[in-house]
Amino acid sequence: MHNADHPLFETQDLGVEYPARRGSDAVIGLTGINIQWRRGETLGLVGGSGSGKTTLGRTLLGLQQPTAGGVLYRQQPLSRALATRSFRREVQMIFQDPYQSLNPRRTVGEQVTEALDVHRIGRTGVERTALAVAAMEQSGLAPADRYWHCYPHQLSGGQRQRVVIAAALALGPQALVCDEPVSALDVSVRSQVLQVLDRLRTDHGISLLFITHDVGLAWAMCDRxxxxNQGKLIEYGTTESVLGNPQEPYTRALLAAAPQPPRRN
Ligand SMILES: Nc1ncnc2c1ncn2[C@@H]1O[C@H](COP(=O)(O)OP(=O)(O)OP(=O)(O)O)[C@@H](O)[C@H]1O
Ligand SMILES: [Mg+2]
Structure with missing residues (x-):
C-alpha cells in the first residue's frame, strides 16, 4: 500500500540549536536526526516534553532554520521547495489549540474560502464555495451550511479543530504536520477528530506526521x-517493533506511564 519510492521528507544529520540569550546558554533542540517520512504513511513523533517534537515539525515546514545538516523534500533541499508557491499549500500544520489558527472575527465559511483565495485555488467564488463545502463535510462539519456563518467562539473545541482541518484539506495538501492535534480537546470528541485525520490518509493519501506524547494514541494512529529524547532519535521503526519490543529504557518508561495499555482497535 505504501509507495516504496523516495520519501516525501528526509532529514540528514539534522540539528537545531537555539542561540544563547542573555543569562541562558544555547539550547539543543535536535541533534543528528536521520528520519524519512514516507508518502501516505502516518509517522508518529513521540517523546516527553522538551524532547524536540515541535522543533522537528517546524523545521520540516521551514519555520525553523536547521543549524546542522538538512532537510530534503521530494529529494530536493527544503530551501528550494520554500521558494515555490506550492509548498505552503502542499504541506501544512495543525496545532494543539485551534484558536491559534483561527481568526475570531471571521466566520467559518470566510476562513475556509480565504485559504483558497490566498492560494488562488478555484476560478470563481462559486467554485471556491463548493470546494470549501466539500472540505468541511469531509472534516465532519456536515451539513456545511449549519456551520458556515458561525464564528469560532460559537463552536465546540472539536468543531473548531475540524474547521482548521477543513481549511487545510480544502487546499489539497500532500502532507499534514499534526502537533498534539487532540490534546486540548475533551476526550468525548477526540476519537472523532482522530478518525477525520485518519481518513485523510486512507481516502486522500495525505501523509501525516502525528506529534504526541501519548503512546496509546501513537499506537492507534501510526504506521511507524x-x-x-532530549533532541536525539532514540528509537525508530514500525509501531509494532518500537512499542512491542522497546529497546530503550526511555521508551519503556513512556509505555509504563501511558494511562492504559495501548491497544489497536
Ligand atoms: N524558540 C525557542 N527558543 C529557545 N529554546 C527553544 C525554543 N523552542 C524550543 N526550545 C527548546 O528546545 C527544546 C525542544 O523543544 P520542543 O518545543 O521542540 O519540545 P516538544 O517535544 O515539542 O515539547 P512539548 O511536548 O512540551 O510540546 C526544549 O528544551 C525547549 O525549551
Ligand atoms: Mg511541542
Whole structure:
C-alpha cells in the first residue's frame, strides 16, 4: 500500500540549536536526526516534553532554520521547495489549540474560502464555495451550511479543530504536520477528530506526521514511530517493533506511564 519510492521528507544529520540569550546558554533542540517520512504513511513523533517534537515539525515546514545538516523534500533541499508557491499549500500544520489558527472575527465559511483565495485555488467564488463545502463535510462539519456563518467562539473545541482541518484539506495538501492535534480537546470528541485525520490518509493519501506524547494514541494512529529524547532519535521503526519490543529504557518508561495499555482497535 505504501509507495516504496523516495520519501516525501528526509532529514540528514539534522540539528537545531537555539542561540544563547542573555543569562541562558544555547539550547539543543535536535541533534543528528536521520528520519524519512514516507508518502501516505502516518509517522508518529513521540517523546516527553522538551524532547524536540515541535522543533522537528517546524523545521520540516521551514519555520525553523536547521543549524546542522538538512532537510530534503521530494529529494530536493527544503530551501528550494520554500521558494515555490506550492509548498505552503502542499504541506501544512495543525496545532494543539485551534484558536491559534483561527481568526475570531471571521466566520467559518470566510476562513475556509480565504485559504483558497490566498492560494488562488478555484476560478470563481462559486467554485471556491463548493470546494470549501466539500472540505468541511469531509472534516465532519456536515451539513456545511449549519456551520458556515458561525464564528469560532460559537463552536465546540472539536468543531473548531475540524474547521482548521477543513481549511487545510480544502487546499489539497500532500502532507499534514499534526502537533498534539487532540490534546486540548475533551476526550468525548477526540476519537472523532482522530478518525477525520485518519481518513485523510486512507481516502486522500495525505501523509501525516502525528506529534504526541501519548503512546496509546501513537499506537492507534501510526504506521511507524520516531521516539525522541532530549533532541536525539532514540528509537525508530514500525509501531509494532518500537512499542512491542522497546529497546530503550526511555521508551519503556513512556509505555509504563501511558494511562492504559495501548491497544489497536
Ligand atoms: N524558540 C525557542 N527558543 C529557545 N529554546 C527553544 C525554543 N523552542 C524550543 N526550545 C527548546 O528546545 C527544546 C525542544 O523543544 P520542543 O518545543 O521542540 O519540545 P516538544 O517535544 O515539542 O515539547 P512539548 O511536548 O512540551 O510540546 C526544549 O528544551 C525547549 O525549551
Ligand atoms: Mg511541542
Amino acid at each position: 514511530l520516531a521516539v525522541l
